[in-house]
Amino acid sequence: MYELHTPVNHKAVAKYIGYYLIAFTFVLVVPTIAALVLGNVDAAIDYGSTAVAVFIIGSLIYRALPDYDLETKEALIIVALVFPISAFLSAVPMSLTTGMPFIDAYFESVSAVTTTGLSVAPADVGPVFLFARSWGQWVGGIGIILVVLSVLIRPGTTASRMYKANYGDMKIKPTVISTTRTLGKVYIIITLISLILLLMSGMSLFDSICHALSCVSTGGFSTRPEGIRAYQGSLIPTAISISCLLGAVSFVLYPHLFKKPEKIFKNLELRYFLAFIAIGSIVFAFTLERGNTDYDLIQDSLFQIINAITTAGFSTIDLSILSEASKAVLIFMMWIGGNVGSTAGGIKVLKVILLLKVVHNVLLRLFLPRETITPIKIEDHVIESDEIYNLVTFMLLYTLILIVSSFIFMLYGTNMSSSVFEVSSALSTVGLSAGATSASMPVVLKLVLIIDMLFGRIEIIPLILLFMPGTWIKRKWANKRNVKT
Incomplete structure (x- = not known):
C-alpha cells in the first residue's frame, strides 16, 4: 500500500x-x-x-x-x-x-x-x-x-x-516477451488473412490494404466517404464481417486452433459472444422499418450487429434514419463489445458474464442461510472480491462518463438518442455515427468525443490517475500517515 x-x-x-x-x-x-x-x-x-x-x-x-x-x-x-x-x-x-x-x-x-x-x-x-x-x-x-x-x-x-x-x-507463453511476440505473429497472420479475403471479394489492392488494417484492429475507417455502402454485392461485406470477428476474438485462443481446437469452442466468453450476435441480429431485424427482401434484411442485420459488438464500426445502411428501437439495439451491442484479449473495445463480454454472475449470486443468497459461502466462478476461475470491486468501479465510472458526455451533447441541441449513440460509440471505441459527428460540430463536442475515445481505449482508471495530483506530487498528509505507521 x-x-x-x-x-x-x-x-x-x-x-x-x-x-x-x-x-x-x-x-x-x-x-x-x-x-x-x-x-x-x-x-x-x-x-x-x-x-x-x-x-x-x-x-x-x-x-x-x-x-x-x-x-x-x-x-x-x-x-x-x-x-x-x-x-x-x-x-x-x-x-x-x-x-x-x-x-x-x-x-x-x-x-x-x-x-x-x-x-x-x-x-x-x-x-x-x-x-x-x-x-x-x-x-x-x-x-x-x-x-x-x-x-x-x-x-x-x-x-x-x-x-x-x-x-x-492474459498470457500465451511462459514469459512476457515471448507472449508479446506470439501476439504480434497472430496479429500479422489474421491481417494477411483479411487482406486475402478482401482481394478475393473484388476490392482493389489499396482499398484492401487499408480495410484489412482497419478490420483486424476493429477500427472502422474506410477509404470511401459512404463506407461499405459504396461497394456492391455481398462478398465485400462478408469479408469485412469475417475480418472484424477475427480481430474481436481473444488472441489467446488462436494458438490452440491447430493443437486443441476443442478448447476454442468450449471457451465460455466466445460462446456468449456468438450468442449475443445471434440474438442481437434477430432483434435488430425486427426493428428495421424497410421494404427489403428477407435475404437483404438478414444480411444487413447481421453485418450491423457484428460491426457494433466487435466495435469495428463499418456500416452498410444510413444509421441516421434508423428508428429509436434500432438505435437502442446497436447501443446495447456497442456497450457489450468484444472479447478480453482482442482488439475490440466496449465493456467486454467477460465483464458482462461476471456482472450476470454477480447478479445471480446476489439473488441466490436471498434464499440461503447467511453463513453459506457461495463463490462466484467463471469456468475454473474463482472470482476474488477485488475483481468484483474493480468491476463495480469500472461500471460506475463508465456510466457516469456516458451520462455526463451525453448531457453535454444535449446542451448543444442534439436529441437524447443521438447523444447517447455518439457517446456510446466513442466510449466503446466503435465509430458508428447517427449523424451528429461532423467537421462542423462545436469544438467542445469534439473534445468530449476525444476524451471519451481515450477513456474507452485506456479503460478509464489509468487516464484518471494521470490527472490526480497525488500521482505527480508528494502529499503531506500521506507522509504523516506513513510516519505514524
Whole structure:
C-alpha cells in the first residue's frame, strides 16, 4: 500500500517515454514510405521530418536518464500517456499534409490510435491520409507497448509490469516477451488473412490494404466517404464481417486452433459472444422499418450487429434514419463489445458474464442461510472480491462518463438518442455515427468525443490517475500517515 501514497518516479516515466518515442519513429516511417510509393513527395517530407524529430527527442531522453525498474503505478501512467502522445505526433504531419485544422487532425489521430473510427475529415483528403489513418488503427489495435516490449525492453520486472498495465493477466507463453511476440505473429497472420479475403471479394489492392488494417484492429475507417455502402454485392461485406470477428476474438485462443481446437469452442466468453450476435441480429431485424427482401434484411442485420459488438464500426445502411428501437439495439451491442484479449473495445463480454454472475449470486443468497459461502466462478476461475470491486468501479465510472458526455451533447441541441449513440460509440471505441459527428460540430463536442475515445481505449482508471495530483506530487498528509505507521 505504500506505493499508492507516493508519487511516480518522474525520471522513470520520462525514460520509458523515451523508449516509446524511439519505437514510434518506425510507426511514422511507414506512412513516409507509403507517401513515396503513392507519389506524394510533400507528404513524405512531412511524415519523414516528423519521424526524424521524434527519434532525436526520444534518443536524447533515453541517453540522458539511467535505467529504472518500473513500479505498477508508473507502468499505468506510461500506458495512459502513450495514446494521447501517439495521437499528437500523428496529427502533426496529418494536419500539414491535408491542411486540416489541428483539432480535426488530432480528432482523426485519436480516433485512429484508439481504433474508434469516428471521423470529421473532409471527403477529398487523399490516399496518403487514408492509409495513415488505417495504419494508425492497426498500430493502436495491438498497442505500441507491444512494439516497445518486443524490441526495446529486456525481460524482467519492468517488462512484466508494462505488459500487465496494458494487457492484464492474459498470457500465451511462459514469459512476457515471448507472449508479446506470439501476439504480434497472430496479429500479422489474421491481417494477411483479411487482406486475402478482401482481394478475393473484388476490392482493389489499396482499398484492401487499408480495410484489412482497419478490420483486424476493429477500427472502422474506410477509404470511401459512404463506407461499405459504396461497394456492391455481398462478398465485400462478408469479408469485412469475417475480418472484424477475427480481430474481436481473444488472441489467446488462436494458438490452440491447430493443437486443441476443442478448447476454442468450449471457451465460455466466445460462446456468449456468438450468442449475443445471434440474438442481437434477430432483434435488430425486427426493428428495421424497410421494404427489403428477407435475404437483404438478414444480411444487413447481421453485418450491423457484428460491426457494433466487435466495435469495428463499418456500416452498410444510413444509421441516421434508423428508428429509436434500432438505435437502442446497436447501443446495447456497442456497450457489450468484444472479447478480453482482442482488439475490440466496449465493456467486454467477460465483464458482462461476471456482472450476470454477480447478479445471480446476489439473488441466490436471498434464499440461503447467511453463513453459506457461495463463490462466484467463471469456468475454473474463482472470482476474488477485488475483481468484483474493480468491476463495480469500472461500471460506475463508465456510466457516469456516458451520462455526463451525453448531457453535454444535449446542451448543444442534439436529441437524447443521438447523444447517447455518439457517446456510446466513442466510449466503446466503435465509430458508428447517427449523424451528429461532423467537421462542423462545436469544438467542445469534439473534445468530449476525444476524451471519451481515450477513456474507452485506456479503460478509464489509468487516464484518471494521470490527472490526480497525488500521482505527480508528494502529499503531506500521506507522509504523516506513513510516519505514524
